[in-house]
Amino acid sequence: MARIELQKVAHSYLARPAGEQDFAVKELDLTWDDGGAYALLGPSGCGKTTLLNIISGLLTPSCGQVVFNGRNVTEERPEQRNIAQVFQFPVIYDTMTVRQNLAFPLKNRHVPSDAIAARVTEIAGMIDLDSVLDRKAHNLSADQKQKISLGRGLVRSDVNAILFDEPLTVIDPHLKWQLRSQLKKLHREFAFTMVYVTHDQTEALTFADKVVVMYEGEVVQIGTPEDLFERPMHTFVGYFIGSPGMNVAPVSVEGNRAILGGYAIKLARTYADTPVGAKLELGTRPEFIRFAGNGGAKDGEGLPVTVKRVDDIGRFKVAKVELAGVPLAVVADEDTVIDGDEARIVFDPDHVHIYADSQLLEGVAQ
Amino acid sequence: MNKTWNNGAWFMVLPVLALVAFNAVIPLMTVVNYSVQETFGNNIFFFEGVKWFEEVLHSERFHAALLRQLAFTGTILLIEIPLGVMIALTMPRQGPWVSVCLVLMALPLLIPWNVVGAIWNIFALPDIGLLGRSLNGMGFDYNYTHQPVAAWFTMILMDVWHWTSLVVLLAYAGLRSIPDAYYQAAKIDSASRWAVFRYIQLPKMKRVLTIAVLLRFMDSFMIYTEPFVLTGGGPGNSTTLLSIDLVKIALGQFDLGPAAAMSIIYFLIVLLLSWVFYTLTMRSEDQS
């Protein structure tokens, strides 16, 4: 398995890119450790597939270098980079049986046939295709076909990385979680370097040890699922991860208090010098705002809000409130009773972040 | 495409049914009518039953013509299908040259069949034809108007020149329907050129190749105009294919009975071979 490094890589589909906006992938430096599971997460058109094609060798980046285990492979074609890829729709050799499909990459590499047979049966067992090994690949279900594509990568012991390009798109929603859990189990057993492209946060956060969130061609954050949830580095990450997304509201900051429409919100950190002229915003997740009055808070505590709408989705309620005209979402657990259109809310200081021009401000812990 | 059941759709099919039936059923009935009767002129017919069919089936002349036809169709299929596929494989997949190639290749298909015969008639003449002159120049004793072998060679070369483009275009259409991901997967599996052809391109081209073989079989089995204009069935009757022989009997000697019987047999052979071929490929497709 390989340690993959992207040094100063950027790519534009235009022959002569004029400025930043012509770049599908803006300049970035990324290192993927050997055996790590990485997800490339972002809305469609954010450049994640472009980045995947740069790693697989289908695309030669406009600038920068791609390095596998210290070897510069920027100019090399996919077959020389020794990677495997599972595509959006199942790509299999229809006229072959499942066994022949799995043996195909090894046969092309002139591996002796007994070694092939052993390896194929072993892998087929792992991805439970052993029961259909001798059936024609053509008439299997979509998820079984995707497993064949994956199997063609796994049989090769020397594969550097396995790339996934939104592999669950064609899978029936009810089968998705089964394939997800199998893929996660397989990654634990094989520890292959894995790069998984998706726009679905559940897939990304479930698979990856580290998630690379991209937005408009830029990597806005790389982190574990906890990092993305607890400390979004960019307002987009806060908005994109979690449902409903992070509340973002314009504020002014004084020391350890944020002023929102005349109300002061206590912060866990102090922000001495905020960058002058920057657009300051407060970001906090709906899960970290609670209604005063239940949960043993003293009365008169919290800030007054008007309740616009309450959606009860069974396991919790999402209240749409307004604090001094600024819309906020608050998550309350299923048993809280919200009646009338006046209430008071309390912020959890540890989970309130301040952003300058959409980038997280560190601030000093008290 | 789940289609809804609606017998009202029959009204939309009626015009087609009427026009095709008028042109197919009535003439067929007249042919059937003649094939079972004898006439000595001035419109008096005597019912003869299957006499003509027996006669045709036993006639040496029919066997010879049928043999020539099978030989001709077999040869051109063996040449044109592989040649067409090979050319399609070597064509560039995209870029400005593609439509130029396709238009130029399709040109022979647009030339009236008799003009094709006329072109080759001139082109292959030993003295004033480019082909005839260069072959003789190279030491071959080539004169298609006298030597049966030369006549056959010219006739086959003319058909290859005339129809291979159809196979190229069909194969190319089949290739273009293959998504890029298949070629990427093959590269990743480091498949050889042959493996790419055998396991990706050929299966994907199976459908259009079935159409190509079916069309080429039908057209070549029924060919009349080009060979007739080129050799008139000669020298002698070495190139008298089924259609040419049939027209000679029907319009030449004007004995309707045998001509009609032969027509029926001819039509049934084409129908049978096409049906056998069609079900073979369809069954192998479902089973694969």
Add this chain to the structure above:
Amino acid sequence: MKRLSWLVPAFYIFFLMLPIYWLLNMSFKTTNEILGSFTLWPTNFTVENYVAIFTDPTWYNGYINSLAYVSINTVISISAALPAAYAFSRYRFLGDKHLFFWLLTNRMAPPAVFALPFFQLYSAMNLFDTYIAVALAHCLFNIPLAVWILEGFMSGVPKEIDETAYIDGYSFPRFFVKIFMPLIASGIGVAAFFCFMFSWVELLLAKTLTSVAAKPIAAVMTRTASTSGYELGLLAAAGALTIIPGAVVIYFVRNYIAKGFALGRV
């Protein structure tokens, strides 16, 4: 190998162009120069053959007649095939599979078989020697082809578009003309190209059903070759002119050729 592979199609096209070049070469020579010497390029370049064709009514009428019945046939075939293809593409009805197969079998009918009966049928209808006769006769093989191609293109348009139109209140005819036909315009173009092509190239039926008034160019040419001696130059020029309509028509459908030849199936 990849870079040199374009040589194969290039050589094949060269092979295709050779006879046509030879035909053109002939058409610009006088008959005795053709018979007299073997030259790769006309020594005394002449357009007399073309002039002869454009002035002699029996010749240029041949073109007019051919173009006439070919266009009529194309119009009849397409307008008849459109509703039928829609029916095959959208609905299942009693015997639809058999009807579709029967239509294709007509393409398998050897024209030679039908020469004589057609002659009698159209004479009985006293349609002999008219454009309509040849146009109708060619429907025998053109309509099945048009239905097959149009059905292929129509199946590419999702059924939900039809339903959305019905929901919007479109009646079937208005939907068909205003929404559906523009969507399959390329299919109609390709089907028309095929009808034009197969009708333009056919000789046997066209010759059998005409004598003077509707005699097609193809028939005029065969008469020249056999009877009035060996006017090769004239024949070559006439042949060259028959290539032009095809080349013009194919120009319009050039980017759909591959899809069309796969009969819309790809």
Add this chain to the structure above:
Amino acid sequence: MTLELRKISKQVGGETHIGDVDLTLASGTLTILLGPTLSGKTSLMRLMAGLDRPTAGQVLIDGTDVTGVPVQKRSVAMVYQQFINYPNLTVYENIASPMRVAGLNRQETDAAVRRAADLMRLTSLLDRKPLELSGGQQQRTALARAIVKGADLVLLDEPLANLDYKLREELREELPRLFSETGAIFVYATTEPTEALLLGGNTATLHEGRVTQFGATLDVYRRPVDRNTADVFSDPPMNFLAITVGGGQVTAGEQTLPATGQIAELADGRYAIGFRPNHLHLARPELPAIAVTANVAVTEITGSESFVHLDFDGQRWIALLHGIHDLEPGSAAEVFLDPGRFYVFNEDDALVAAPDPAEAA
């Protein structure tokens, strides 16, 4: 205007797509058709629209039988899952198409189109062709066309299913504004229970072509009439535990359970207890709980929540926890069931007891 389906059934080639459905929908209401793929949602909608004719039963609008009336003559609009627009018309012409067909004059059409386009935030895209737009914008065009002519019946067949995850969330916010726009009957098909709960209104749960329950969305969620409805209405699927009650003893496999909460007053017999994933806790809650051991198969994280897949003697359970938890697969874990949240189903899957909404609400 009321739409009534009386004893509607639809057989296609011997298969029953819809089995005698009775439904009455009043105007100004939103009805969600909730069920897994192939449960008959689309078939039922096509019968309501008049695109298909029922094999048996009647479709009535305001009491008059319209079963045979073609769809052109009905006041209906429909949005498909795969963003269906006229590819050769611009966005403006797409939205205006129903008005033009109805023959309205130019100004009226223009005003209506612009209003619908504003509502769907398409004003800047009016002269573009649909295929040039993103998936979300194409579906907004279809939605705008559906509401522009103010049809009495608006059918939406899983309109958000093909969209990006976050885009789906945004459009779902805009739908309530769309529903309140006209007093029509809105029917919305989806496979996702969360979407049904978010959109509110009434819900009809479908299982293999039958409507298993019809009522206010929250009521159907809280008191599913049978096990099928309970399963349809919970994603991830509801967990079940087979128990037998005999001689004052409640046993599940070898483990005996304390008879508290709903299972206290059960008559002897075999039952299946159903409990939602968010009522399966990995930390001991304060309320009395039943502890059971199971081992962790795999954990899935969705950002704000985590699904822990557990194996409990061969059965697959799912626990849904707030925040991010990534447990080691294969490890044993003690899980706690809250008897107050049990749904109890008897042997023929009918609901016997449900958590008391007041107490659990």
